[in-house]
Amino acid sequence: MKNITIADVAKHAGVSKSTVSQFLNSRFDYMSEKTKKKIEVTIEELNYQPNIVARSLKQKATFTVGVVVANILHTFSTQIIRAMEDAFHEQGYQIIVCNADDEPEKEKKYIEMLLAKQVDGIMIFPTGSNLDLYERMKQMQFPVVFVDRTINNLNIATVMLDNHMAAKLAVDQLVKKGRKRIALVTTSIIRNISPRVERLEGYKNALIAHGLPVKEEYIKSASADKISSVLEKMFRLASPPEGIVAGNDIVLNEVLKFMKERNLNIPNDAAVIGIDEVPFASFFTPPITTVAQPAAEMAKKSVELLLNQIKNKDENEFVDIYRFKPSLIERDSD
Template sequence: MKNITIADVARHAEVSKSTVSQYLNKRYEYMSETTRKKIEKTIKELNYRPNVVARSLKQKSTFTVGVIVANILHTFSTQIIRAIENNFHQKGFHIIVCNADDEPEKERNYIEMLMAKQVDGFIIFPTGGNVDLYKEMINQNIPLVFMDRTIDEMDIPTVMLDNMDASRLAVQSLVDKGYKRISIITTSIIRNISPRVERIQGYKKALEDFQMPVVPDYIKSPDVKNLNLAIGELFQLNAPPDAIIAGNDRVLIGVLNYIKEHDLKIPDDIAVIGIDEVSFAGFFTPTISTISQPTVEMANQAVKLLLNQINQEVDLGETGVYRLKATLNSRESY
């Protein structure tokens, strides 16, 4: 069978090839609705498929972006990916999603693979273990945006939550309910993962602002595999906490599992609030209070920053860190 070309589409639709090209690139502003529908109908009738390789060579773009998440198991990660994909789809781009599992070597392999595929740019939730590679990407003028995590001394546009404010929201909501022994649990901070470190810093600062003591025993940051043990240590203290701030969704699940296994009652035995909204928070019994991140706004900001680099439309101000505010979802768990 003969391959259908853009010239065939133009001839059958009785328009110029440039008009068909504008349609394929979603530049509809210079054509009438009648012309647009005529081209759309012709493409369907002829079963035309654009030659992606030829298009890439001609426009020097693959119209593909690499998205590397540190850990896809986090609800936040999947919400961000969904919003990023939707935004790029509307702009005629595809995304390739890779999961680094918080392993720097795996992240490096994915970056190098995507560079070999000549993606137009990257949105990376950095593990923090490949600073040399990030610098190499900058030196090669590869469009790059960081999401959720920042790397010190690297002037890469970064979109993330105002983590200290998120912790303050959590502490304040508990203090307002009368809780005095407040604990915070995050996952490991061994590689100085910025959201986890900042949430602990925000927790400490909020307690100090409320003239409450910062008790080191109430601060836990274990590996996920040791999470249950760390929670148990809190309840074995002479003065165990009366409230727990779960620093992310995986910690929240671990806390709730521990509470269930030990027949504890929320909020009678322990109050709980999680940083990161989770799908079950609203129908868990009792419903779980959370601090939610503005995932759609964060994704949109990251896409904007990356496209500006790809299109070489970067403003001088589009560097550094963009921090967005969290929202408190007050429910029944405190």
């Protein structure tokens, strides 16, 4: 069976090869709707398959980017990756998603694999431990954007939440509802992962601003499988917490499971607010108040920053940190 070429498509459609090439590269500025439709129908009739390898060699691009996510189990991770995929698709790019499971060695292998595949750029939700590799990519002027987490002194463009504000919104809401003994529970603060550290700082600052004491017995970090025992000890205190800020969606799941298993009433026994919106929040009983991240807007900015680097490789100073404001979604759990 003969391989169909651009020349065959052009001849069949009655246009030039350059016009077909412009169509394939989504350059429609000077192309009529009639010509576009004619080429589209011809491609379908001839079952033409563009030679992606040849196109990549000619344009010195693979039109593929990598996304190395720290932990795909987080609802926010899946939300923002889905939005990234849409944004990249609109620009003619495909994405390869890799899940590092918060393991630096796994992250390193994925980044090296993506570099070997000659992707045009990489989005990284950094684990924080591959500093030499991040620095090497920076020196290579390889297009990189950090998402959700930042690393000091690397000067890599970063898109993330205003985590201090996220914690403040949660504490402010609990205080408004008359709660004074407010706890923060988060997953393990390892490698100083910035969202967890910043949310803890924001929580402490908010308590101080309200004239409330910062008590270490109300501040707990643990792996997901240990959160239940952490909560058990907290609720055995002489003065157990009246409100709990769950540092992320994984913690929120564990908090809700713990309270249901102990027949603790939300919000009467303890109010609960989760940082990060979750799909079940609106129909849980009671509906859960959350602090949501603007995932779509963050994805759009991340894609914009990476494509700017890919298309303007001589301009390698893309070093700002872009922080997005969270929003409080009030329901009945506080």
